[in-house]
Structure formats: structure tokens, C-alpha cells
Amino acid sequence: MNVTVRPARSSDAAAIALIHRVTWRLAYRGVLPDEYLAKMRHDVLMERWRELIAGRGARDSVWVADRGGEVVGFAQSGPSTATDLEPGFAGEVYMLYVHPAHQRQGAGRRLLAEALEHLQIRGFLWVVIGVLEANAPARAFYRRVGFLPDGFRWFDRSGGGRHVVVRYAKALNSLLPARDPA
Numbered sequence: 001m002n003v004t005v006r007p008a009r010s011s012d013a014a015a016i017a018l019i020h021r022v023t024w025r026l027a028y029r030g031v032l033p034d035e036y037l038a039k040m041r042h043d044v045l046m047e048r049w050r051e052l053i054a055g056r057g058a059r060d061s062v063w064v065a066d067r068g069g070e071v072v073g074f075a076q077s078g079p080s081t082a083t084d085l086e087p088g089f090a091g092e093v094y095m096l097y098v099h100p101a102h103q104r105q106g107a108g109r110r111l112l113a114e115a116l117e118h119l120q121i122r123g124f125l126w127v128v129i130g131v132l133e134a135n136a137p138a139r140a141f142y143r144r145v146g147f148l149p150d151g152f153r154w155f156d157r158s159g160g161g162r163h164v165v166v167r168y169a170k171a172l173n174s175l176l177p178a179r180d181p182a
């Protein structure tokens with residue numbers, strides 16, 4: 001069944017929270033501390049996503065992948081928060097997660113394409129993504145869709161750990177005519 005990507009609605013918050021929790025617990029098991037992953041609560045995540053989608057985080061965009069009426073993945077993007085980059089030029093994909101039962105079926109690629117197109121429309125010239133170095137499948141995915149490591153690395157300290165994050169980057173096609181974001 002085909003995947004369509006659309007902007008998230010507040011009513012998607014429960015599905016997004018579920019995917020957020022289940023993918024973190026699987027993808028980061030053995031990487032982030034067990035106690036940290038165990039403490040991820042559905043109700044807390046759901047409320048955070050509901051507020052973000054409802055507009056408190058209006059500078060960010062949240063997209064969902066919908067397969068036959070079921071939300072199977074989501075992406076969140078916006079201006080890059082990187083401190084070494086000149087503000088206004090780089091967009092960032094903060095999060096990209098596809099439910100384990102729906103991975104490797106094109107949803108991640110579709111979500112990313114939508115997020116990138118929107119960042120380009122907003123005038124960003126390139127896009128960055130931080131990936132845990134230990135997350136080899138995600139790094140393979142980003143390479144497959146045209147990202148390369150840009151050499152910037154830092155530590156994620158979630159749960160009191162020290163986990164290397166590698167930044168991947170990709171140019172957005174600035175030769176295309178800009179479109180009205182409205």
C-alpha cells in the first residue's frame with residue numbers, strides 16, 4: 001500500500017509518541033542507557049508532541065507518513081540549532097522515525113523528501129542531521145539518500161552517557177526557483 005506524507009495534526013500525537021518510544025527502545029538498545037529508555041513515557045511524549053504540533057513550536061514542521069489511514073512514521077524539521085553554522089543557512093531534520101513494522105518500505109525516504117523540500121522552500125541552502133555513530137543502519141540510510149558526514153562530531157549526554165554523534169549534511173538544490181512557503 002502506498003505511503004502518503006502530510007503535515008501532522010494534533011490528533012496524530014498519540015501515534016507519533018508510540019512510534020517515538022518503540023523506535024528509540026529498539027534502535028538505541030545497548031547504546032543509550034536501559035534506564036533512560038525505560039523511563040520514556042507514552043503520556044509525556046504524547047503531550048509534548050501535541051503541544052509542538054498545536055503551534056508552540058511553530059518554527060518547526062512535523063510530518064507524518066500515512067499508510068491506509070495509519071500513521072507509520074514521522075519527521076520533524078526546522079532551522080539548524082548547530083552552533084558552528086551561520087544562522088539562517090542550514091535547516092535540520094531533528095527526528096526521523098518509522099515504526100519497525102513499516103521500515104524498509106520507503107516511508108523514511110518519503111518523509112525525508114518532504115522535509116527537505118519544505119526546508120528548501122523556506123530558503124535553506126543545505127540540511128544537516130545528527131546521527132549516533134553507533135546507529136549503523138541509520139547512517140547507511142542517510143548515505144543511501146545522498147547525505148555525507150561533514151566532519152562535525154559531538155557527544156550526546158542523554159541518560160548521563162557520552163555517545164558520539166556524527167553530523168551528516170546534504171546540499172538543497174538552490175538552483176530551483178523559490179516557491180512561496182504559504
Ligand SMILES: CC(C)(COP(=O)(O)OP(=O)(O)OC[C@H]1O[C@@H](n2cnc3c(N)ncnc32)[C@H](O)[C@@H]1OP(=O)(O)O)[C@@H](O)C(=O)NCCC(=O)NCCS
Nearest residue numbers: 027096097098103104105106107108109137138140141144
Ligand atoms: C532509518 C529509518 C528512518 C529509514 O526509514 P525506512 O522507511 O526504513 O527506509 P526506506 O525504506 O525509505 O529506505 C531508503 C533507502 O535506505 C536504505 N536503508 C534503509 N534502511 C536501511 C538499513 N537498516 N540498512 C541499510 N540501508 C538501509 C534502503 O536500502 C533504501 O534504499 P532502496 O529502497 O533503494 O533499497 C528507519 O529505518 C528508522 O526509523 N530506523 C530506526 C530509528 C532510526 O535510526 N532513525 C534515525 C535516527 S537519526
